[in-house]
Amino acid sequence: MKKFLSLLFFVLAFNLFAQNYKTHKVEKGETIESVAKQYLVTPFDIYALNPDIKGSLKPNTVLIIPNSKVKNEPQEEETSELIGYKSHKVKRKETLFSISKKYSVSIEDIKKANRFLYSENLKKGVKLRIPKYKTVIYKKSYNNTIKKYTVLPKEGKWRIAYKFGITVDELEDLNPNMKEVLQPGDELNVPNIADNEEKAIEESYNYYEVLPKEGFYRLKIKTGLTQEELEELNPELKETGLKAGMVLKLPEKLEVEGELGSVETTALHSKLSNFETKKIALMLPYRLNKVDVDSVAETKDMIKNSRLMSVVLDFHAGVLMALDSAKQLGISTDLKVLDTQYQISKTREILEDNDFSDYDAVIGPMKAQCFDRVASTLRRDGVPVIAALNKPNEVYSNVFQTIPQDKLLRKTMIDFIKADSLKRQVVVISDQANRSSAEMLKKEFPEAKLIFSRNNSKTKKDGYYIFPTDLENVFPTGKSIVFLETTSNPLASSVISMLNGLNNENEQIVLVTLDKNRAFEGKNIDNYHLSNLKFHYPSVNKNFEEQNNSSFVKGYKRTYGVSPSKYASRGFDLTLDILLRLATEKDLYEASTEDVETEYIENKFRYNKAMFGGYVNEAIYIVKYDDLRIVRAK
Structure with a gap:
């Protein structure tokens, strides 16, 4: 009888398991994310049932997959169907990027239709075949279906991500055209889970987005909460562990400051490993449209009397000297200089005429409106935008605010x-x-x-x-x-x-x-x-006279005949810091963890990632007057 009951229990348990779970044999090239999308579950769900998975998946690994909570209903899908070609004669200064923009097709589509472009550069006068497409809408059932969600008052990205059990990045992937700041009534794509599976936002709690490479130890420093206390507030942590992008529930009175303690100054020049050419764009208001090239005297007067132009040119001189210093360390730079003219219309034109998707960083612009436009536009490509001489209105996730908060x-x-x-x-x-x-x-x-x-x-x-x-x-x-x-x-x-x-x-x-x-x-x-x-x-800065024997100060005096202004020093410090950080990691984000503090001629940099925003410099000097000099106080 006992054997019969045991057998019956085993059969019932097996049937119950089979109803709620399935298995998946990993194929070459698959990732946790791709498998999760295939079965309409989250990566966290797979990690919970397969705790031994670490790093990349190995082929033939058998995963346990929970049944999806998402409704798999037919969804409308758009696709493009090739219907023919039109001819285009290449004009002077045209690029594949500008042509693709003009005809609303991708550069790759143009290359496929003109295969010689894979081995030859675009030339003036060449005739290209430009593919024409029509949009076809059809209904199809997908494993990873979605539904529409209307944003409620006071809801931001993290609240919606928390509610539907996804990360902020996953929410952004579902909504490529989502605004940076959500408004009540906006419609978003979200996982099509049942209403009772949605998490409630409790106003009596704070919420925090887990950063890349952030563990329980770092969270304890930031929040004062132990792993056990965090798991009590967020039970799913016991199964999934900490994952970048997760939104955690925290006590209401807890303020996550990410306060920086003291660390040793990091000598980045001794940690260089990434020597690929760095692509940097410098967007500043040179206002060349106001310069009369036929009147040298008038141009000199304009530079002398315009404080804005004087600041810009000093900063630019510092940038060039930083590029030269980096070159001596083996770091080469592809610098693109762009004149925003201090106008939002010109900034918009620059963004439309240039492809910044593969740039390592964009420095500037200065005008707040122009900076916000550049930062929000380049955020989808993850291009870091550096606020060098101003504080931005909005610290987007790709923004590096270099001037500390008041x-x-x-x-x-x-x-x-x-x-x-x-x-x-x-x-x-x-x-x-x-x-x-x-x-x-x-x-x-x-x-x-x-x-x-x-x-x-x-x-x-x-x-x-x-x-x-x-x-x-x-x-x-x-x-x-x-x-x-x-x-x-x-x-x-x-x-x-x-x-x-x-x-x-x-x-x-x-x-x-x-x-x-x-x-x-x-x-x-x-x-x-x-x-x-x-x-x-x-x-924000100290006086360079403390280090007046530096090669930068000597080189600047030798080149320009005067001592560098604080704007020239800032151009040098900021640009050299960016290049050195890029040469130590694969991108600026990974090179800007809070344990990295750098110091140069007049400025130092130590970035802290805001809870739901970008990176803010928190390195500050206390200076004092001493014998008619301004020196660093200790």
Whole structure:
């Protein structure tokens, strides 16, 4: 009887298994992704049932495949049918890319119809056969069927990806023309799973997209959560493990900052391995359309009087010197220089006339609108776009923001002061417009004294002044830190003068600010006073005079007869960093993990991947005035 029951149980279990699972024998060239699509399941589902799979699949491996949750209903499909050819005579400056755009066919289709193009270059006057197609719509049943989904209010890509159990990249693959920012009412293609299989988004939780090569250890540093705690919140992790692109549920009050600790500066020049020629595009507003080539004097005046052109040309000079330095290390570069003219229409024209799909990086443009257009257009091809001299409006997934966020500058300055064990007193002096910053500093330093600028007795508005009596008996014997938070030059000038008069051996005053703006510059500000007060502030760059023996500074002076400006140094630092990173990995994304920090003449770079966006530089200097020089504070 026991044997009969055991046999019955085995038969029932086998039938149940057979109803819910099938097997698949791997063929050469197949991947987990291709098998998953064939059976309309996710790669995570296959990994869960085949935990021994690691790396690439081996032919003849037998996989256990769960039955798909997706409805396999006939779907409308479009296909192109060749109906003939038209003739095209190649004109001067035409390329296969421009011709393919003109006739809305692919370059490969043109080559197939004109086989000589596989071995010969396109020449002016040659007649080409251009294939003509008609679109045929038919219905077909697919293993990997989809359905339409209408975006709800407050829903972004990650919410929809989480809801349907796919990654953000998979959602983008299903919707090639999807907008970067979704709007309520947008229609998207999503896996055609049953309604009760959709995951609910709980507003009482945060959500996080797992980055490539990110493990439980790195997530613990970012979130403070152990593997067990993450698995409790996301039970599927026990079966699938961490996969790039997964969206995880996290506690509501947890903020994933990805805060960077200190690391050793990475010597990329000693790690070079990828010596393929790097394709770089430089998009800057040279505004050559405004240059009169017949008037040298007028052109010189324009360059001299145009701050924008002066910045652009200095940056360009730094780029060229970086290319030369990289060449000496064995890194060759194919540089394409494009003039955006500081116009969105010209930028659009550049994107239409050029194919950037195989470029390693695009540097620029400067204008925010132009940059956003370039970044969003090239995102589908995964081309990194570098915000070199500006902060972009939107940090898309392919954007590298090289200028750190203002809030990080402020935080770095506060952390620097907190690390000073010798401070005796913290004083915060602020105008009315910066009251929120002053109150934030009071929370960071509870014992701090707050002093606000006085109101004008007639207008009742901020008069941007304080009385000398406001500073009486404020500073005890020993060291004091004074935060001066203002955008007013008159207030900054008068406070700096007063503090300098109070500064002595017994009452040592150190002046700092969270935002070193134009209020701290100009003829009303005495640099001697700033030096006496050891004025500290957070900065994106340091002064190259600390390394005035560098080959770059010497070479720049030899070539141009002057010392490099901060824009020339930035052009050099940024471009050399990009080329060195590209020479250490297969692309810029893999070369920009958070444990890689580089430093050059005036700038350093350490990128952190935003939760649902691109890469932001989080390497910051604290600098100070010392003997009328601006040096790095330590």
